Amino acid sequence: MTFVKRYENISDQFSVVSRPKVSMMPELLLWNDDLVTQLAIPLVANEAAELLSGNRVLPDVEPVALAYSGHQFGHFNPTLGDGRAHLLGAFTDPQGQLLDIQLKGSGRTPFSRGGDGLCALGPAVREYVMSRAMAALGVPTTHCLAVVTTGDSVFREQAVAGAVVSRIASSHIRVGSFQYLALNDDKHGMRELMEHAIASHYPHITETGDARTVAFLSAVCEKQIELIIQWLRVGFIHGVMNTDNTLVSGETIDYGPCAMLEAFDFNQVYSSIDKQGRYAFGNQPNIANWNCARLAESLLTIMESEEDTALNMLTTAIGTFSDKFNQAYKAMWANKLGILEWRESDSELLSELLTLMNEHKLDYTNTFAALTNSIMAKPSNLFIVHEVIAGWYKKWQLRIAEAECTDIAKIMSRVNPAVVPRNQLVEQVIEQFMEVGSSDFLTQWLPVLNDPYNYEQQTSAFIEPLPSGANYHTFCGT
Numbered sequence: 001m002t003f004v005k006r007y008e009n010i011s012d013q014f015s016v017v018s019r020p021k022v023s024m025m026p027e028l029l030l031w032n033d034d035l036v037t038q039l040a041i042p043l044v045a046n047e048a049a050e051l052l053s054g055n056r057v058l059p060d061v062e063p064v065a066l067a068y069s070g071h072q073f074g075h076f077n078p079t080l081g082d083g084r085a086h087l088l089g090a091f092t093d094p095q096g097q098l099l100d101i102q103l104k105g106s107g108r109t110p111f112s113r114g115g116d117g118l119c120a121l122g123p124a125v126r127e128y129v130m131s132r133a134m135a136a137l138g139v140p141t142t143h144c145l146a147v148v149t150t151g152d153s154v155f156r157e158q159a160v161a162g163a164v165v166s167r168i169a170s171s172h173i174r175v176g177s178f179q180y181l182a183l184n185d186d187k188h189g190m191r192e193l194m195e196h197a198i199a200s201h202y203p204h205i206t207e208t209g210d211a212r213t214v215a216f217l218s219a220v221c222e223k224q225i226e227l228i229i230q231w232l233r234v235g236f237i238h239g240v241m242n243t244d245n246t247l248v249s250g251e252t253i254d255y256g257p258c259a260m261l262e263a264f265d266f267n268q269v270y271s272s273i274d275k276q277g278r279y280a281f282g283n284q285p286n287i288a289n290w291n292c293a294r295l296a297e298s299l300l301t302i303m304e305s306e307e308d309t310a311l312n313m314l315t316t317a318i319g320t321f322s323d324k325f326n327q328a329y330k331a332m333w334a335n336k337l338g339i340l341e342w343r344e345s346d347s348e349l350l351s352e353l354l355t356l357m358n359e360h361k362l363d364y365t366n367t368f369a370a371l372t373n374s375i376m377a378k379p380s381n382l383f384i385v386h387e388v389i390a391g392w393y394k395k396w397q398l399r400i401a402e403a404e405c406t407d408i409a410k411i412m413s414r415v416n417p418a419v420v421p422r423n424q425l426v427e428q429v430i431e432q433f434m435e436v437g438s439s440d441f442l443t444q445w446l447p448v449l450n451d452p453y454n455y456e457q458q459t460s461a462f463i464e465p466l467p468s469g470a471n472y473h474t475f476c477g478t
């Protein structure tokens with residue numbers, strides 16, 4: 001496998017050489033064979049424990065930790081950086097795209113501050129399951145290549161097994177990476193990083209001068225909009241949408257205290273650390289907008305126009321976020337409801353449904369799956385339209401009957417998953433790994449998660465939400 005050093009020319013402090021910790025007894029626990037095939041990764045499972053724990057570093061590889069800053073829950077932290085991750089380098093996939101491979105939980109780096117640089121088995125398993133499920137759901141995401149147990153203990157209130165996650169991402173350029181360079185007044189580094197991000201993710205940008213910087217900002221905003229729309233469509237709550245956890249590529253990164261929405265509620269928060277509901281399900285679009293504004297602030301430092309003009313240009317770009325988002329948002333609901341052409345009156349139909357779902361704590365996934373299933377040629381009896389929406393359902397049927405289209409069920413079944421990674425099932429898998437080191441359940445569940453729009457093969461064990469009234473909480477995965 002040939003690794004490319006990708007970030008070494010950005011600036012001196014941006015990437016720092018750092019060796020992964022040697023683990024006592026690395027063993028391969030989870031191996032994403034589908035990803036290996038898809039990306040033609042020239043690694044074989046029996047070398048993976050040594051290479052993906054960081055115990056053996058190939059001669060042409062120089063692992064680095066990247067510097068970044070970040071707004072965490074709205075508060076700026078100037079010195080974050082990879083405190084427990086080592087980037088091995090980048091490789092080229094069969095489509096010619098560069099992809100980073102990074103180890104997470106592989107020991108201390110110059111950015112570890114007081115942390116141990118390690119990752120516990122539970123969060124590693126969560127990242128593996130969630131990222132695989134999200135990829136299959138069609139949500140842009142970083143991928144998990146493998147989870148290797150280290151044989152060492154990690155202390156998290158008590159001693160637990162340690163693990164290293166190997167992550168594949170189309171880059172690790174965060175909003176926080178730009179914030180770091182802006183803070184250090186490193187204009188050269190900023191330009192290098194922006195050019196690198198443009199070459200990797202936005203090669204269509206041809207503008208020059210300040211218009212180029214603005215075009216880059218707009219492109220990142222659009223990618224963030226696409227990402228958040230996908231999260232809302234499938235009911236994903238990230239839980240820690242800090243600027244350091246926001247990639248300019250628009251991929252989901254850092255599956256920490258994330259969860260899937262069950263009973264419908266825009267205010268739903270599962271993370272125990274999100275006391276104010278900053279990262280609630282329905283607040284994710286506002287936060288993405290806010291994070292893009294932080295990118296704009298950083299980019300201001302490399303604008304060449306007079307400050308007022310420059311500020312104006314960037315503010316105008318950020319100002320288009322809401323309109324662009326609202327347009328994409330309407331299109332998302334139109335697809336979810338099988339409405340081919342959205343009219344103003346459809347907003348009322350939608351809000352009536354969402355209000356009923358909220359009042360009656362109806363499961364988000366199963367409600368839309370039931371609507372979809374109900375108009376299929378051969379409906380399954382697993383998804384039943386709840387009686388409390390019976391009145392609304394009649395209006396909806398009349399509305400979709402207006403379109404002369406026989407394929408509405410097909411449109412809906414492409415956007416409304418029949419199965420998502422249910423919170424309590426993810427917990428169950430994690431518990432099994434912690435208790436017995438394996439999970440038979442995951443073996444049965446993965447093929448189902450890999451085919452989430454298949455309404456035919458589902459069994460009830462995979463689709464049941466938490467019993468109503470049960471509280472689910474996630475904790476920060478460090």
Ligand code: AMP
Pocket residue numbers: 080081082083084085111112113114115116117118119240245254256478
């Ligand atoms: P996260 O919450 O995983 O996005 O991490 C936020 C910041 O804390 C990043 O700079 C991480 O590198 C750092 N961090 C998280 N966990 C650890 C750890 N166990 N040891 C050192 N740094 C950590």
Ligand code: MG
Pocket residue numbers: 244245254
């Ligand atoms: Mg992070």
